[in-house]
Amino acid sequence: MSTTVSSKPQQAPPSVAAFLGQFPRVETFAEIDEILRSADFHQGSHRESGPVYGGSLVTIDGPDHRQRRRTLMTLFSHEALKRNERDALLPAIAQTLEALTSTRGPDGCVRADLVPLLRGFLIGVSAGVTGVDDADDPARRTRLQALVAKLEAASGVEWSTRNHAEVLEEGIVARRELIRDFLQPALERRQALAARCKAGELPKSALPMDLLSVLAQHGEDGRGGEDAYVWRECALFLVAGTQTTSHALPHVLWHLDQWWAAHPEDRERATDIEFLRAAASESLRLHQPVPALLRIALKDVTLASSGRSFRKGDRIALFFSEANRDTGLFGADVLQFNPHRPFSRRPPPWGLTFGAGAHTCIGRALVTGLSHSYDDTDPTLGTILGLLTALYRAGAELDPAAPPKRNTDSYHDAFASLPIVFRHL
Numbered sequence: 001m002s003t004t005v006s007s008k009p010q011q012a013p014p015s016v017a018a019f020l021g022q023f024p025r026v027e028t029f030a031e032i033d034e035i036l037r038s039a040d041f042h043q044g045s046h047r048e049s050g051p052v053y054g055g056s057l058v059t060i061d062g063p064d065h066r067q068r069r070r071t072l073m074t075l076f077s078h079e080a081l082k083r084n085e086r087d088a089l090l091p092a093i094a095q096t097l098e099a100l101t102s103t104r105g106p107d108g109c110v111r112a113d114l115v116p117l118l119r120g121f122l123i124g125v126s127a128g129v130t131g132v133d134d135a136d137d138p139a140r141r142t143r144l145q146a147l148v149a150k151l152e153a154a155s156g157v158e159w160s161t162r163n164h165a166e167v168l169e170e171g172i173v174a175r176r177e178l179i180r181d182f183l184q185p186a187l188e189r190r191q192a193l194a195a196r197c198k199a200g201e202l203p204k205s206a207l208p209m210d211l212l213s214v215l216a217q218h219g220e221d222g223r224g225g226e227d228a229y230v231w232r233e234c235a236l237f238l239v240a241g242t243q244t245t246s247h248a249l250p251h252v253l254w255h256l257d258q259w260w261a262a263h264p265e266d267r268e269r270a271t272d273i274e275f276l277r278a279a280a281s282e283s284l285r286l287h288q289p290v291p292a293l294l295r296i297a298l299k300d301v302t303l304a305s306s307g308r309s310f311r312k313g314d315r316i317a318l319f320f321s322e323a324n325r326d327t328g329l330f331g332a333d334v335l336q337f338n339p340h341r342p343f344s345r346r347p348p349p350w351g352l353t354f355g356a357g358a359h360t361c362i363g364r365a366l367v368t369g370l371s372h373s374y375d376d377t378d379p380t381l382g383t384i385l386g387l388l389t390a391l392y393r394a395g396a397e398l399d400p401a402a403p404p405k406r407n408t409d410s411y412h413d414a415f416a417s418l419p420i421v422f423r424h425l
């Protein structure tokens with residue numbers, strides 16, 4: 001389902017508003033930041049999507065969370081990000097754009113819908129980070145993409161406008177098929193490689209740097225059936241590897257199209273990496289993937305930032321959208337997209353979009369890249385910037401003959417369709 005896009009903020013449907021209205025509402029940046037960094041609050045989201053996501057990194061807390069995060073951080077080291085960019089992201093972009101040239105129209109231009117195009121790009125990257133083998137095979141990639149789409153819908157079932165039981169059941173069936181046809185064979189291959197590496201028959205470099213390899217080395221073997229921890233973590237990685245960028249990047253193109261109409265002098269910066277990095281951060285600040293995150297107070301708590309108190313057991317709704325529009329932190333024009341907004345480290349340019357504290361998104365750098373200004377390291381592009389630069393070098397712009405449409409299958413702030421034209425492909 002979809003509707004024509006509007007520049008006005010989306011309003012929560014009655015069912016979502018009623019659901020969130022049950023909980024104390026927190027909207028200020030300082031309060032949300034304190035709650036996210038405090039050990040006195042635990043995860044309160046993903047209750048309904050527990051059959052898909054329960055037990056994965058985003059749903060656990062305390063020592064278990066710290067240990068697991070430490071184990072999985074190797075997948076997002078600078079070396080791993082560089083390798084992913086070189087071996088997965090950039091080749092996938094080049095191959096997909098080259099394939100599009102066969103669809104050139106009579107006017108010499110290539111037309112495409114950015115939303116499915118992005119998912120085609122990103123499923124390969126997601127598969128690589130997770131450890132799904134042979135995802136470059138067209139038939140396997142198409143099937144993998146379809147299964148992950150159903151898994152994604154189930155992982156956000158709390159915000160779905162469809163029948164929740166149906167969405168969740170579709171996700172559970174999709175995960176079962178993913179395990180049988182993609183994940184189990186890949187895990188068994190890595191278990192065999194890990195055993196040979198341990199015996200000295202192969203160098204450690206023979207084992208791919210991916211989630212399934214890391215888990216195989218830590219003894220995860222899939223016992224426990226389709227609800228085993230290893231499969232829940234794979235579900236998280238497969239969804240997260242495509243969801244953030246596929247939701248965020250269309251907003252960047254949409255905003256820049258309007259920005260360049262009002263500021264034509266910036267049009268020549270369409271391939272300026274730092275300008276595009278700032279534009280992506282600004283768009284991430286303005287567009288949250290979900291209406292709110294939920295946290296639970298583990299004891300009676302009074303916030304140092306505001307003096308506000310919560311009782312033990314309170315389930316609290318954190319509204320990042322309002323916090324990311326704090327005029328004291330981001331300036332008087334916080335409701336506007338401004339790629340020239342002054343950079344700051346705290347708060348980061350994308351605000352609270354990637355969270356804070358122990359549950360800061362582990363894959364943030366995979367999406368945003370590492371920049372000199374923010375990370376003080378050898379820069380990487382990240383999925384958003386890698387795709388943006390490739391799209392604009394190919395002359396991508398919004399198709400004036402086909403207006404974009406918003407997704408209405410859920411209350412995620414996302415496009416269902418964003419038709420584009422390539423002028424230089």
